[in-house]
Amino acid sequence: MVTNLPAEARAKWIKVMEAKTIEEKIRALEEFLSAVPKHKGTANLRLWATRRLAELREELEERRRRRSGKGVSFFVEKEGAAQIVVAGLPNSGKSTLVNKLTGARTRIADYPFTTQKPIPGMLKYKDIYFQLIDTPPIQPEGGIWNNRVIGLIRNSDALILVLDNTRNPFEEFLTLKNELEKSGILLYKPRGRVVIEKNRAGRLGVRVTLMGKLLEGTIDDIRRLMESYRLYNVHVKIYGEVSLDDVEQAIFESKIYKPCIIIINKADKDPSKARKHAYKIHEISRNTPILLASAKHVKGLEKLGEILFKTLDLVRVYTKQPNGSVADKPLVLKRGATIYDVAKSIHKDFVKKFKYAKIWGPSVKYPGEKVGLDHVVEDGDIVEIHVKG
Ligand SMILES: Nc1nc2c(ncn2[C@@H]2O[C@H](COP(=O)(O)OP(=O)(O)O)[C@@H](O)[C@H]2O)c(=O)[nH]1
Ligand SMILES: [Mg+2]
Secondary structure (H helix, E strand, O other), X not given: OOOOOOHHHHHHHHHHHHOOOHHHHHHHHHHHHHHOOOOHHHHHHHHHHHHHHHHHHHHHHXXXXXXXXXXXXXXXXXXXXXXXXXXXXXXXXXXXXXXXXXXXXXXXXXXXXXXXXXXXXXXXXXXXXXXXXXXOOOOOOOOOOHHHHHXXXXXXXXXXXXXXXXXXXXXXXXXXXXXXXXXXXXXXXXXXXXXXEEOOOOOOOOEEEEOOEEOOOOHHHHHXXXXXXXXXXXXXXXXXXXXXXXXXHHHOOOOEEOOEEEEEEOOOOOHHHXXXXXXXXXXXXXXXXXXXXXXXXXXXXXXXXXXXHHHOOEEXXXXXXXXXXXXXXXXXXEOOOEHHHHHHHHOOHHHHOEEEEEEEOOOOOOOOEXXXXXXXXXXXXXXXXXXXX
């Protein structure tokens, strides 16, 4: 509920959107926050802005540390098909998990806080790799690492939550979910989704594409709402069931969805307890995959790669040159990707010079079928692109 924000606060938000550097963004966000009136309807927005501010300040610190070479950097370069942050409360077994699955040399101990910085390792799945990142613990009510770990999660592709079966996994899940939600990170796909794209070129006005349902109000209301934030040149896309509030939320970019996998670790101790807790978590977490596992004994983790691949909604495509052999390593793309995306990732000129593509694989009716740029590829396709000249 963020409607009825006074004009002054809206104007301040515009400054936040226009901010170019982190410093500018921090200043603008501070001013925005002080212009938001304090009442129930703005409570979530204020909480989110406060946390975002803390994260940005951390990011600024982080940048200074990297530049000076002093202190611990939290930045991890993405590698492989996707970056997945492994998070949880202290001692749940995050380091053991990443170490056993990837061989990353991360410190493991019986006492809390041994892991002081993110440590990446690569998990092999079929012919691709996922980057898993071991992290220091998240703790309820503002643990010292929370903002930095949450910053990592915000920039990652997915998240693995490690819960400790020797404590109370269900409670741990609620604690982590709560900490993440306070920072605007959702673990479940919302029923509806709003995407606001700023049109850089041209003056197209406010365009609304409705691919779902607006629960209240009209398209004109959306237009007026955008204009009240001086967004005169945007494309608003609506998927699923969405309220006007959701549209306004989207202006603040305040909520993002991160695909999540839950691991109830130390299931070697009292497996029946682990099952009970898995059931309780399942009841509230919709379709989030839950694994009962023992990181220490490397049990119950056989399906992790496959689950990550499915949860991230990926496809592998093998390119080949005309008369050449098929590439060993696939391109990894999001499901729904087209020949256009394949061409673009091979070479930027390929789209311009494109003639046609030939495909062998599940997305076509017969081997070697010719297709155009908008053809949707599927996992396992072999793609041969023909260009002019
Ligand atoms: N019984 C059991 N102990 C585990 C398991 N995984 C980790 N541990 C132990 O839990 C403690 C904390 O592990 P660590 O990986 O450092 O946890 P982190 O703080 O989450 O990184 C260590 O003593 C591990 O040996 C497991 O699957 N079963
Ligand atoms: Mg650790």
